[in-house]
Amino acid sequence: xxxxxxxxxxxxxxxxxxxxxxxxxxxxxxxxxxxxxxxxxxxxxxxxxxxxxxxxxxxxxxxxxxxxxxxxxxxxxxxxxxxxxxxxxxxxxxxxxxxxxxxxxxxxxxxxxxxxxxxxxxxxxxxxxxxxxxxxxxxxxxxxxxxxxxxxxxxxxxxxxxxxxxxxxxxxxxxxxxxxxxxxxxxxxxxxxxxxxxxxxxxxxxxxxxxxxxxxxxxxxxxxxxxxxxxxxxxxxxxxxxxxxxxxxxxxxxxxxxxxxxxxxxxxxxxxxxxxxxxxxxxxxxxxxxxxxxxxxxxxxxxxxxxxxxxxxxxxxxxxxxxxxxxxxxxxxxxxxxxxxxxxxxxxxxxxxxxxxxxxxxxxxxxxxxxxxxxxxxxxxxxxxxxxxxxxxxxxxxxxxxxxxxxxxxxxxxxxxxxxxxxxxxxxxxxxxxxxxxxxxxxxxxxxxxxxxxxxxxxxxxxxxxxxxxxxxxxxxxxxxxxxxxxxxxxxxxxxxxxxxxxxxxxxxxxx
Amino acid sequence: xxxxxxxxxxxxxxxxxxxxxxxxxxxxxxxxxxxxxxxxxxxxxxxxxxxxxxxxxxxxxxxxxxxxxxxxxxxxxxxxxxxxxxxxxxxxxxxxxxxxxxxxxxxxxxxxxxxxxxxxxxxxxxxxxxxxxxxxxxxxxxxxxxxxxxx
Numbered sequence: 011x012x013x014x015x016x017x018x019x020x021x022x023x024x025x026x027x028x029x030x031x032x033x034x035x036x037x038x039x040x041x042x043x044x045x046x047x048x049x050x051x052x053x054x055x056x057x058x059x060x061x062x063x064x065x066x067x068x069x070x071x072x073x074x075x076x077x078x079x080x081x082x083x084x085x086x087x088x089x090x091x092x093x094x095x096x097x098x099x100x101x102x103x104x105x106x107x108x109x110x111x112x113x114x115x116x117x118x119x120x121x122x123x124x125x126x127x128x129x130x131x132x133x134x135x136x137x138x139x140x141x142x143x144x145x146x147x148x149x150x151x152x153x154x155x156x157x158x159x160x161x162x163x164x165x166x167x168x169x170x171x172x173x174x175x176x177x178x179x180x181x182x183x184x185x186x187x188x189x190x191x192x193x194x195x196x197x198x199x200x201x202x203x204x205x206x207x208x209x210x211x212x213x214x215x216x217x218x219x220x221x222x223x224x225x226x227x228x229x230x231x232x233x234x235x236x237x238x239x240x241x242x243x244x245x246x247x248x249x250x251x252x253x254x255x256x257x258x259x260x261x262x263x264x265x266x267x268x269x270x271x272x273x274x275x276x277x278x279x280x281x282x283x284x285x286x287x288x289x290x291x292x293x294x295x296x297x298x299x300x301x302x303x304x305x306x307x308x309x310x311x312x313x314x315x316x317x318x319x320x321x322x323x324x325x326x327x328x329x330x331x332x333x334x335x336x337x338x339x340x341x342x343x344x345x346x347x348x349x350x351x352x353x354x355x356x357x358x359x360x361x362x363x364x365x366x367x368x369x370x371x372x373x374x375x376x377x378x379x380x381x382x383x384x385x386x387x388x389x390x391x392x393x394x395x396x397x398x399x400x401x402x403x404x405x406x407x408x409x410x411x412x413x414x415x416x417x418x419x420x421x422x423x424x425x426x427x428x429x430x431x432x433x434x435x436x437x438x439x440x441x442x443x444x445x446x447x448x449x450x451x452x453x454x455x456x457x458x459x460x461x462x463x464x465x466x467x468x469x470x471x472x473x474x475x476x477x478x479x480x481x482x483x484x485x486x487x488x489x490x491x492x493x494x495x496x497x498x499x500x501x502x503x504x505x506x507x508x509x510x511x512x513x514x515x516x517x518x519x520x521x522x
Numbered sequence: 523x524x525x526x527x528x529x530x531x532x533x534x535x536x537x538x539x540x541x542x543x544x545x546x547x548x549x550x551x552x553x554x555x556x557x558x559x560x561x562x563x564x565x566x567x568x569x570x571x572x573x574x575x576x577x578x579x580x581x582x583x584x585x586x587x588x589x590x591x592x593x594x595x596x597x598x599x600x601x602x603x604x605x606x607x608x609x610x611x612x613x614x615x616x617x618x619x620x621x622x623x624x625x626x627x628x629x630x631x632x633x634x635x636x637x638x639x640x641x642x643x644x645x646x647x648x649x650x651x652x653x654x655x656x657x658x659x660x661x662x663x664x665x666x667x668x669x670x671x672x673x
Contacts, residue, residue: 022645050663054662054663054664172530172582174530174532174533174569174572174576175530175533175573176571177569178533178536178566178569178570178573181562181565181566181567181569182537182539182540184562185540185544185559185562185563185566188558188559188562192551192555194554194555194594195551195552195553195554195555195556196555197551197552197553197554197555199548199551199556199559200544200547200548200559223602226593227598227599228589228590228599228600230590230594230595231588231589231590231591231592231594231595231598232589232590232591233590233591233594233629233632238623271566289666337670342647361547399630400629401625401626401629401630401632401633402626402647404598404625404629405621405626405629406622406651408602408605408625409618409621409622409651409655410653412605412606412609413655413659413667414612414665415664416609416668417659417663417665420665420666421604422609422610422668425606425609426606429602429606433599436595436599438536439666440529440586440588441527441529441532441533441536441586442529442530442533442582442583443533443536455562458558459558462557462558463554463557463558466557469552470579483599486640
């Protein structure tokens with residue numbers, strides 16, 4: 011407690027506030043540009059922190075991380091382009107809201123959810139780091155396989171229309187994830203004799219292609235901008251207070267999403283992309299009005315944004331206690347810790363407790379800073395989007411996506427893959443195969459494959475190898491959750507198809 | 523533009539074509555490398571066949587609609603690919619300035635003819651945009667952008 015108070019005191023300086031403010035603003039800007047991820051933002055900032063004192067350097071990194079994850083929501087809501095992979099699920103309801111003239115409501119909802127998510131993550135990190143970290147180690151290959159399967163039950167939610175087409179999209183995504191070097195066997199697969207493909211298809215390349223290019227082509231064909239020029243910012247319809255009241259009046263969605271975010275965040279390798287998708291799916295499943303999801307339901311935005319911001323601090327739990335980065339940006343923070351001679355483990359909370367607690371508290375401060383910085387930034391970015399004529403908007407977004415995709419791996423091939431996937435994505439969308447299930451398959455394919463193959467490898471002497479997938483109590487629980495998830499996702503589809511749902515609805519409507 | 527197309531059958535054939543493409547390219551792979559893709563390829567084939575059967579028995583949408591101008595859609599899509607090739611050949615700055623100007627001119631024609639004077643006024647904006655991004659990436663983010671024959 012003494013260390014916590016000391017850490018709090020070290021945070022209450024003008025220098026600390028400025029560091030966090032600049033970090034959040036820079037992160038927000040980078041996060042809102044498609045292709046520039048939180049990892050890249052931290053990597054760019056890294057050299058600047060060498061000359062800073064340890065706490066200030068860590069504070070800057072934490073603030074940039076928090077800002078960039080939140081920044082991804084801006085373009086997701088305003089131009090249907092997730093700035094970071096963590097904000098994929100934000101596009102599902104955020105963009106329809108913006109198109110309906112409710113951009114401010116969506117941005118305010120995302121901001122409030124991000125602030126709460128960030129604060130909850132920091133609280134978990136402060137209070138529950140050691141016990142939760144021990145739990146994270148229990149996740150072996152079989153459990154990771156089931157986590158991936160749990161994520162795949164989302165396909166039912168993301169199918170929008172045809173479940174079969176959603177599943178087809180998921181399979182295409184999973185197969186795309188197998189291009190390149192096999193994670194277990196180490197062999198080169200599906201490169202068609204083209205060596206540069208050995209690196210595989212980068213998730214962000216596919217993400218940018220499948221989400222941005224079809225939107226740009228649609229805007230070009232229709233001769234319109236991302237939002238209607240006459241579209242209202244929506245502030246008259248809903249103030250920040252009203253949005254906050256709406257979110258807090260029914261806190262179930264927020265609490266559930268934060269918990270999902272925290273649980274998934276501590277599993278190394280899962281990352282924010284999975285977190286937000288799972289939280290979105292659960293929000294839809296528990297909603298009294300699941301049909302409104304994907305058409306502009308603020309609960310979808312809240313679920314996605316709260317869970318991905320919980321992940322920022324949440325993924326620090328395995329990092330600070332075990333030295334295992336929970337998500338790619340954490341690896342950079344681990345590097346900074348090592349640079350300053352700090353070794354992850356219990357010593358970090360005892361011997362250098364002031365520094366560690368100061369870093370954790372600074373992330374809480376960064377989460378709070380999201381509110382003023384975010385609301386101001388939202389207004390500015392919205393004005394840019396709405397005031398820019400569409401004939402400038404389309405080529406400019408194309409340039410940002412091309413340059414952002416290139417910068418990921420300094421590869422022009424990635425730009426080509428992005429354009430090919432995007433153009434194919436446009437035509438696949440016409441026949442009902444949407445981008446979301448493909449991206450979901452791409453995210454989870456690698457995790458599922460590694461978990462499955464490693465488990466089979468370990469079970470090579472077992473009489474029935476696949477039983478190893480359900481041998482541990484944790485994997486049994488997860489398998490049960492997958493079955494439950496699949497059943498609850500498929501049940502409404504079956505009810506609707508068999509006409510039973512209509513009978514229930516019409517019976518309810520007939521009641522006085 | 524509205525095209526008559528059974529989307530279930532079309533999606534099924536897309537799935538089958540993709541599965542065939544990967545199956546033919548699988549080569550001589552070891553068990554550990556093929557085990558997972560093979561399972562997914564099998565599932566993909568089953569789903570694709572199910573979609574084709576569904577399309578024949580109880581079809582879903584029987585038409586697709588390309589909203590807006592299909593010509594503009596194809597021109598812009600082709601433009602993106604030409605831009606990509608040009609970046610490698612001419613360099614990022616030159617190709618992006620030319621591509622941006624051409625795309626802005628082409629898309630602005632929706633609102634009516636674009637006078638040379640109007641086009642000339644856009645040149646400094648385009649130069650500024652490309653310049654800002656070029657300098658940000660090369661100087662601040664230390665990303666070496668393709669230079670090609672020019673810059």
